[in-house]
Amino acid sequence: MLTRIDRLHCLDGTDAAAGVASGAFTSSQLAEACIERTLVRDDDIHAWTTFDPEMVRRQAAARDAEKPRGALHGVPVGIKDILSTEDLPTSYNSEHFQAHHPNIDAAVVSLLRGAGAIIFGKNDTVEFAVNGRRAKTRNPHDLNRTPGGSSSGSAAAVADYQVPLAIGTQTGGSVIRPASYCGVWGMKPTWNAVSAEGMKSCAPSIDTLGWYGRSARDIELLCEVLGIAAYEPGTPTSLSGARVAFCRSPVWDKAGQASRDALALCVDTLRACGAEVVFLELPERFVGLTAAHKVIMQSEMQSTFLPEYRALGEALYPELVATIRNDAGFSRADLRAAYDLAGECRARFDELALPYDAVLTPSAPEEAPFGLENTGSATFNRIWTLLHTPCINIPAATAPTGMPVGMTMTGARFTDRRTLATASLLDSALPGKNGFPR
């Protein structure tokens, strides 16, 4: 284990927690390394809307002065700035909410604090985690590229070694896409498996919390802390004999060469390790899920953003106003049909997926695009968000441009831990490309 004090920010969450627990270093030393890294890098990366080193130091000192609370004792975690935190503002990266400061912790923040985590700061996000103002965040692998959105700061802060762990949210592709673009592990668990209380709502029937780390075991550690149990037996312990499906999904025509190559690399690696890899074609009905996602998201936003619209009206950004006013003209019959298609496909996908240890599918069309305005496409993520399935981004490959390219492992609802275990096994077998030291 790395124990040079000035390199503690390079530890993953698991090693960081173990180091604090064993007394190899203090939470304050760990926090100081993360603070120093953040201060050095912040002008380039801009991963935070609010970052107060003194508050971090106070939390670390308090953790050092008390008995261990839990599995994350003394470990810094970043929080996307649409999740409320008792001691820091929650701005949604909106000009209208710069002074917004709910004095309560979101459920996920409460669980993290209960496990001893240090709330390191608020991660920049696309406005309201939807659209409008972009995060100022840049991709640590190439400052001229987007880190993806909307959980831009959460993914970039972890990729840049500023914090070992961070929390994001996903309604379309806002956890998995940034993970793919930034070359980190990301997880969107089964919908509603972690309480979204204290999160700014967008589309409650699909809004999902998620998290980032630099190792599979860190994703698992957060599963434990956030209550994602290994609900059911059947978790594979070896790729030999494992059964994995690969699914091109209905938007396969959007996959660029880098994602096609990464998928092929994963399939080849799985097969080389003795896994049975099967091609899974989704039924024709699934083609409608992308359109259904749009109807549901935009229709639900008419309710969730009504208070903001009543208070701010046309001062909100034009695209949001158009959505709230339903300029697209979605009827409630459209919405019922979208809900019913989603319900039907959820049941059907689980039937198809349950025989497999995981289902492999692209995380994004390609590596991160240039510029900060275009945060990339959620097209490969939306159907899984709508299907409520657990999704894990594996930082699987590197494109010829040198940029990371992720692959998603998904599966039936509530097979989160089985899916993660399979992803971890694949990761161990892949050529070492993600570049994160253990």
Added chain:
Amino acid sequence: MLTRIDRLHCLDGTDAAAGVASGAFTSSQLAEACIERTLVRDDDIHAWTTFDPEMVRRQAAARDAEKPRGALHGVPVGIKDILSTEDLPTSYNSEHFQAHHPNIDAAVVSLLRGAGAIIFGKNDTVEFAVNGRRAKTRNPHDLNRTPGGSSSGSAAAVADYQVPLAIGTQTGGSVIRPASYCGVWGMKPTWNAVSAEGMKSCAPSIDTLGWYGRSARDIELLCEVLGIAAYEPGTPTSLSGARVAFCRSPVWDKAGQASRDALALCVDTLRACGAEVVFLELPERFVGLTAAHKVIMQSEMQSTFLPEYRALGEALYPELVATIRNDAGFSRADLRAAYDLAGECRARFDELALPYDAVLTPSAPEEAPFGLENTGSATFNRIWTLLHTPCINIPAATAPTGMPVGMTMTGARFTDRRTLATASLLDSALPGKNGFPR
């Protein structure tokens, strides 16, 4: 219109708003009448966990000093104490949260304030709106009987003329049952049609806000304020030619004589007014919805109450601890099956219901039981909550005991306004039994 200043608390919300708007009386005069009524009655009814007359007076004075904000300008509204309010604590009626005071308004509270409403106080509730500690609230029609739960204080405060309007929530039968027991109008709209942000989560896939009033038009007024539009055409303007189904639901064997009589009265009245009334039998699959509701509610509570469990452990009430620990042993396969049955039946019910202007069904097995410990049964409400359909309680009849007996009108998802219009037409045709002056 009643305009005696000392009787202003007897006005419904619509007349109260009109009176303030026209200058017939001030918001302060209206508020004072409600305050006086509340102070006189509070020792008997106990509808509030927090009630601060000075804060009410300050709000009323502010409304009187400004231009009208909206449709509820100067009108007092009660708020169930699981919804956060910037200026009042939110205790969940839990001994562990007596000092809990989120400094932000729930979405519904924000919409109410935006329309000019006065937040009158926090209504007592069953602990966490689930179980455990009961509200201290008594039924205004008989102090020896329950007002129902969990929105006990909201329904009783409206029934007792302390406020014209109040907000509740429903995960099982917590809006409609108290409305039936207290003889007031209650509405649980289509799931997710009003943002639940700022509500203590219980089971997010079915948690639904609702509201109370003493007239159908007040329920409609709150629909307008809270963004429930008449999404689609087809709202009936007369019972003559209207088409109504009556549905005994899979739990009809639980209906006592009072509810059977009330259903017969409504059917007879509809027919006498020229409506076509058809018997709707639900398909066999719907029988499983009651068990599915239990699986979903209890499984989701394992996530939503995890922060409280981690912080408080066995200090929480035993039934909640057993639920969070999953002592019932529900598997995630059970949960998937429950979600899928719900999804299937949602689509099927809408198909069955859309040809009708509304579907009539009991609100409760019988009138309010004696005592405060037993808050009555949600058996007639759960399946509609799970189906996400709009439900409106009509204070339709009076039992031989003198207690009110409600009937529910429901319909396909998002036919809220059509269902309400049909309910209002039925109400106008029923013998005058609910006893509320206009």
